[in-house]
Structures are given as structure tokens and as C-alpha cells.
Amino acid sequence: MDEALLRSLTPGVLTVLVRRGVDFAAAEDAVQDALVEAVRVWPAERPRDPKGWLVTVAWRRFLDATRSDAARRRREERVEEEPAPGPAPASDDTLRLYFLCAHPSLTPSSAVALTLRAVGGLTTRQIAQAYLVPEATMAQRISRAKRTVSGVRLDRAGDVATVLRVLYLVFNEGYSGDVDLAAEAIRLTRQLKAAIDHPEVAGLLALMLLHHARRAARTAPDGSLVPLAEQDRGTWDTRAIAEGVRVLQLALAQDRLGEYQAQAAIAALHADALSAEETDWVQIVEWYDELVRLTGSPVVRLNRAVAVGEADGPRAGLAALADLDASLPRHTAVAAHLHERAGDLATAARLYAEAAHRAPNLAERDHLTRQAARLNARRPR
Amino acid sequence: MAKYLLLKHYRGAPAPVNDVPMAEWTPEEISAHIQYMNDFAARLEKTGEFVDSQALAPEGTFVRYDGEGRPPVTDGPFAETKDVIAGWMVIDVDSYERAVELAGELSAAPGAGGRPIHEWLELRPFLGAHPTVTE
Numbered sequence: 001m002d003e004a005l006l007r008s009l010t011p012g013v014l015t016v017l018v019r020r021g022v023d024f025a026a027a028e029d030a031v032q033d034a035l036v037e038a039v040r041v042w043p044a045e046r047p048r049d050p051k052g053w054l055v056t057v058a059w060r061r062f063l064d065a066t067r068s069d070a071a072r073r074r075r076e077e078r079v080e081e082e083p084a085p086g087p088a089p090a091s092d093d094t095l096r097l098y099f100l101c102a103h104p105s106l107t108p109s110s111a112v113a114l115t116l117r118a119v120g121g122l123t124t125r126q127i128a129q130a131y132l133v134p135e136a137t138m139a140q141r142i143s144r145a146k147r148t149v150s151g152v153r154l155d156r157a158g159d160v161a162t163v164l165r166v167l168y169l170v171f172n173e174g175y176s177g178d179v180d181l182a183a184e185a186i187r188l189t190r191q192l193k194a195a196i197d198h199p200e201v202a203g204l205l206a207l208m209l210l211h212h213a214r215r216a217a218r219t220a221p222d223g224s225l226v227p228l229a230e231q232d233r234g235t236w237d238t239r240a241i242a243e244g245v246r247v248l249q250l251a252l253a254q255d256r257l258g259e260y261q262a263q264a265a266i267a268a269l270h271a272d273a274l275s276a277e278e279t280d281w282v283q284i285v286e287w288y289d290e291l292v293r294l295t296g297s298p299v300v301r302l303n304r305a306v307a308v309g310e311a312d313g314p315r316a317g318l319a320a321l322a323d324l325d326a327s328l329p330r331h332t333a334v335a336a337h338l339h340e341r342a343g344d345l346a347t348a349a350r351l352y353a354e355a356a357h358r359a360p361n362l363a364e365r366d367h368l369t370r371q372a373a374r375l376n377a378r379r380p381r
Numbered sequence: 382m383a384k385y386l387l388l389k390h391y392r393g394a395p396a397p398v399n400d401v402p403m404a405e406w407t408p409e410e411i412s413a414h415i416q417y418m419n420d421f422a423a424r425l426e427k428t429g430e431f432v433d434s435q436a437l438a439p440e441g442t443f444v445r446y447d448g449e450g451r452p453p454v455t456d457g458p459f460a461e462t463k464d465v466i467a468g469w470m471v472i473d474v475d476s477y478e479r480a481v482e483l484a485g486e487l488s489a490a491p492g493a494g495g496r497p498i499h500e501w502l503e504l505r506p507f508l509g510a511h512p513t514v515t516e
Contacts, residue, residue, distance in 0.1 A: 107475045109382040110429070131382070133432050133473050141429025169382070172512045182513055211514050225511065263514070363511040 005050060006038055008191070010121030013054045015093035022062055024100065025146040028118050030065065034058035035121055094119075095195040099158030102166040103149050110145035111166045117142055120188055122179060130179040163192065164204050164260065171208050182212055202251035203261030209244030210267035213237040225367040229276040241271045262291045281311035298328050306334055314342035329360060333368055340375065349375035384432060384473050385480040387487060388503040391439050393464030398499035399492045406493050417490045425472060425483070436468035471507075480504055 010031060017027035034057040038050075047053035101115040113131075116122045122130075128138035171185035189205045217231035226232075248264045266287045273279040288304035291297075301324055309317020317338045324331060336351035352372035359365035403411065425431035443457035470487070474480050484502045492498035 109473070109475050112382070113429075131473070132384075133429075137426055137429050137431050137473070140427050144427070144429055172514055173382075173510060207514070215513075360506075360509060361511045362508045365508065 002046075003039075004187075006035060006042070006054075007121035008187075009051045009054055010035065011094045011097045011119050011191075012051060013058055014118060015097060016055050017058055017062060019093070020059075023150065025143070025150055026062060026065065027058075028146060030058040030062035031121075032117065032123070033061040036123065037061075092195070094191065098163045098192055098195070100149055100152055101145075102163040103152055103158065104162055105148050105152070106145055108166070108169060110141055110148065111162075112169050113138060113141050114145040114149075115166050115188070116170065116184065119191075120184055122184070126179045130173070130181055160196065160198050160200065164200060167192070168204060168260075171211075182208070182215070186212060199251040199254040199256045200258040200260050202247050203258055203264050206244045206248035206251065207260050207264035207267055209240045209247065210264060210271050213240035213244065213271065219363075223363070224370070225363050227367075228270060233274065236271065241268075244268065245271070257290065257294070259291060259294045262287050262294060266291075279310070281307055285311045298325060299330075302328055302331060302334055306337070309338045309341060314338045318342065329358075330355070332358060333364075336368070336371065340371075345375050345379060349379070382473065382475060383477070383480075383509060384471060384507040385477075385484075386503075386505045386507065387470040387472065387484050388505065389467045389469065389500070390503065391465040391467040392462075394501040394503065397492075397501060399494070399496050401493035403492075410491065410493060410495060413491050413495065418487075421487055421490075422470070425470075430472050430474050430479075430483070432471035432473050434468070434470040437466055439465060439467065477506075480506075 013034065014027055014031045017030060018024055022030070031054070034054050037057055038054060042050075097119055098115070101118050102111045106114065109131075113127055116127050116130075117124065124139050124142060125135050127142075128135040131138070133141075167185050167189050170188070171182050173181045186205070186208045189201065189208060193201045193205050213236050214228075214231065216237070217233070217235045218226055220226055244264065245268050248261065248268055251261050252265070266284055269280050269284050269287070285304065285307045288300060288307050291300045292304060302321075305317050305320035305324065308320045318335070321331070321335055321338060326332075332351050333355035336348045336355055339345075339351060340348035349372050352368050352375065356365050356368035356372060359368055403414075406414070422431060422434050440458045442455050443459070444453050444455050447454045472480060472483055474483065481504065484504050488500050488502050489497040490500070492500075
């Protein structure tokens with residue numbers, strides 16, 4: 001049973017139904033039914049034409065649903081005259097599906113859920129498990145999202161940036177339960193890249209690959225965070241890095257820089273260094289300058305202060321930090337790190353403890369608490 | 382996409398505006414209150430924001446380890462405990478602002494005289510997953 005194949009066929013099957021005049025919500029339900037049926041039946045006997053099989057089953061499910069609804073009888077007569085499965089949908093169809101599922105009228109969590117189901121072919125249960133909410137809640141979130149976009153026509157291209165934001169959100173969620181959301185985000189971005197030639201799509205794919213390559217090194221066996229400088233670079237996935245760099249170079253060659261390409265460029269410079277000491281921080285600061293120009297984001301400025309601290313020394317980093325709003329997330333953690341590098345261990349220890357108190361997640365909190373404890377243990381009491 | 386805990390206190394929160402003990406309400410007012418809470422949870426399920434809701438008995442037991450081979454020590458309840466949790470609801474929402482909005486709605490549950498209780502609910506964010514992209 002090849003779940004990856006099954007899932008990769010989902011958008012194509014869905015667009016076949018939509019092009020036959022089925023409304024998006026009903027088509028999506030029918031495809032979901034067909035996927036569940038495939039998971040049940042395929043292990044015993046996999047069809048010779050998996051996609052044709054899915055289209056047939058989804059189509060039958062749609063007709064069953066329509067038949068059970070007497071008020072829709074007239075429409076049923078119309079659709080039953082439609083021809084058998086047509087040719088494979090053009091990549092344009094897949095692209096429109098991405099736009100629809102990331103439509104600006106959707107909240108981020110709805111867009112994520114709908115994308116994972118309608119484009120990704122995940123079941124509601126898998127999505128619910130990945131986001132740690134009850135299946136009933138996720139089912140409602142998805143059907144609400146479908147109602148929201150029900151009036152949107154599938155015939156117009158949308159804004160690529162909205163799709164990329166959704167995919168980035170999925171990637172950054174990491175993984176919990178049996179669904180690897182980071183890997184799923186990479187698959188969906190790869191598929192999007194095949195459908196549209198856009199340097200930022202390539203930039204996002206490169207960014208994901210370069211970060212994914214370091215995943216095994218990011219966590220110690222006990223689950224604690226390993227900072228970039230202390231990671232065992234031998235465990236980085238060199239194939240993913242090579243692909244990420246290649247994808248990024250082709251994107252940069254188009255000379256239409258965007259924030260994902262710039263972020264990927266920073267990740268590539270880290271990936272390029274054989275040891276933490278060999279990191280080209282001067283170039284990284286230059287890329288952060290580009291990112292600040294592109295986004296104006298205070299979070300980017302904060303990361304830039306870290307890079308400045310490495311390139312020009314901790315005093316310069318602290319000076320860059322002084323211009324930023326102290327209430328920014330992770331501001332205190334960055335200040336602690338720079339003070340430690342500047343040799344002010346007492347201040348650093350105090351700031352690490354304070355940063356731990358404000359940490360947005362458990363892994364970071366534990367990491368910062370350990371940093372404070374490490375410095376406190378070195379000081380005479 | 383962030384989870385928040387809405388904590389309802391038996392004791393320990395500031396006094397609500399409509400501060401009449403439940404036992405002094407009319408039976409209809411109690412029914413209306415319970416209905417409001419149930420409707421609220423059902424509505425959140427429909428919006429795809431509901432995760433969990435539980436009520437707790439007001440009195441519990443304190444338990445601690447008492448050394449190798451010995452049964453745990455139990456004690457309490459303690460009259461001096463300042464903060465007593467009555468129950469909670471967990472929501473999964475897109476923003477802090479949405480969490481505040483929902484907590485405000487829940488706090489408007491009707492009490493004595495059918496008027497909102499204006500009860501103080503404590504809103505606590507969950508520590509979420511560590512993001513993949515950090516630098």
C-alpha cells in the first residue's frame with residue numbers, strides 16, 4: 001500500500017470531479033471517501049490504474065450522495081451524462097486547488113487544514129492527530145473552510161504568497177503523531193514547484209530542504225535542543241543540502257529576490273560551513289540586511305543582531321539589539337547569549353533564567369533553563 | 382493556531398460583578414446557565430476551535446512521595462488553599478485576540494436575575510511545539 005502515491009493523486013482526482021461540474025465541497029467529500037476506501041482495499045489488490053480507480057470510486061460516491069438527496073435529482077441527471085475520466089488534469093488545475101485552499105478569506109488554521117486534506121490527501125483523523133485536536137473539531141474546521149470558499153471560482157489564479165505562507169506554517173509545525181508535517185510540507189511545495197515557475201516557491205522549497213537536512217542533529221537523544229553551533233554536522237543530510245542549494249541557486253539566478261530565497265540563502269551558508277567556526281557570518285549579516293529590506297520584520301532584526309554579534313563581536317551585537325523593542329519574543333534570550341559572549345556571566349545567567357520564564361515552548365524553556373544553570377554552576381556561590 | 386486554557390476558579394479569582402452564590406439562584410437561572418455553557422462548547426466545536434472541557438470536584442487530596450518502600454503520604458484538603466480550580470476549557474484558536482474574545486463570551490454566562498456573571502476567567506497559553514525554522 002503506497003500511501004505517498006495515493007496522496008499524490010489526490011489533487012488530480014479532485015480536479016477531475018470539479019471539472020465535471022461537481023461543486024468543490026461535494027467533490028472533496030467524495031475524494032476523501034475514495035481515499036478511505038483505497039486504504040481499505042488496495043493492500044489486498046492494488047488497481048492497475050490507481051488514479052482511474054480513485055476517480056471512478058469518488059464519482060460513484062458523489063452520485064450516491066446526490067441520489068440520496070431527492071432535491072438534487074435534476075443535477076444528478078445532468079452529471080450522469082458526463083463522460084468517463086478524462087485526461088490527466090493540467091498542472092494549472094493543481095495550482096488552482098492550492099490557491100483555493102489558501103484563499104485569503106480563510107483563517108490560517110482553516111487554510112492549513114483544508115490544504116492538508118484537499119491537496120495533501122490526508123484524512124481528517126490524521127490532521128486532527130497532527131494538530132492535537134479532536135477529530136470532530138477538525139472535521140468542523142474543514143467543512144467550515146469549504147463553506148467559506150464555496151463561492152470562490154476555481155478559474156482564476158490567486159496570490160502565490162498566500163499559498164507559500166500556508167505551506168511554511170505546515171512545515172514549521174514540525175511533527176507530532178504519525179504524520180510528519182515537515183515532510184508533508186516539502187512534498188506539497190515540491191508539487192507546487194512542478195506546477196508553477198516562481199522563484200519564491202523554489203526559495204521556500206530550498207529553505208525547507210536545508211532546515212530538514214539538520215533535523216536529526218537538532219535534538220539530543222533525551223529530547224533536548226541542540227543549538228546550531230553544537231550540532232554534529234556529520235549527521236546533517238548532505239543529499240537534502242545539495243538539493244536545497246541547487247534549487248536555491250536556480251531561483252537566485254532569476255534575479256527576483258524574495259524573503260524565502262533570502263532565508264534559504266542564510267540556511268545555505270550555515271549548511272556550507274564544515275564547523276561552526278567556519279561560518280561566513282559577514283555574508284549572513286548581508287543576507288539579513290536584504291531580509292530586513294524585504295520584510296521590515298522585527299523578528300528578522302533580532303536574528304540579525306545575533307549574526308552581527310558573531311561577525312563583529314558581542315558588543316556590536318548588543319548595540320544592534322539596543323535598537324529593538326525588548327518585548328519581542330526571544331529578545332531576552334538573544335541578550336543573554338550576547339552578554340555571555342561578552343564575558344558578563346552574571347548578567348547572562350540572570351537573562352537566561354528570565355528568557356526561560358518567557359519561552360513560548362517547552363523545549364526552548366528547558367534549553368534556556370539549562371543555560372542559566374550552566375553559568376550559575378560556574379560561578380562561586 | 383495556538384492552544385489556550387480557560388480556567389474557571391471556585392476560589393482565588395477576583396470577585397465577579399454579579400456575585401451571588403449559585404445556590405441562591407432560581408432553578409431556571411441554573412438551567413439557563415448550564416444551557417449557556419453547553420451551547421458555548423457546541424458552538425466552538427462547530428467553528429473548529431474546541432479541544433476539551435472538564436469540570437473538577439472542589440475538594441482534592443494532596444499526595445507526596447514518602448521514601449523507598451513506603452506508601453505515599455496523603456493530606457488535605459487544606460482550608461488555607463487560596464486557589465481552587467473549578468474546571469477548564471481548552472481551545473485551539475488563530476490568535477491571542479480570538480482567545481480573549483472567547484473567554485469574554487464565556488464569562489458572560491447568565492447568573493442571578495438572568496444577568497451575566499462577569500466572572501473572571503484565567504487565560505493561559507499552552508507551551509507549543511518548537512518551530513522547525515529558528516535562525
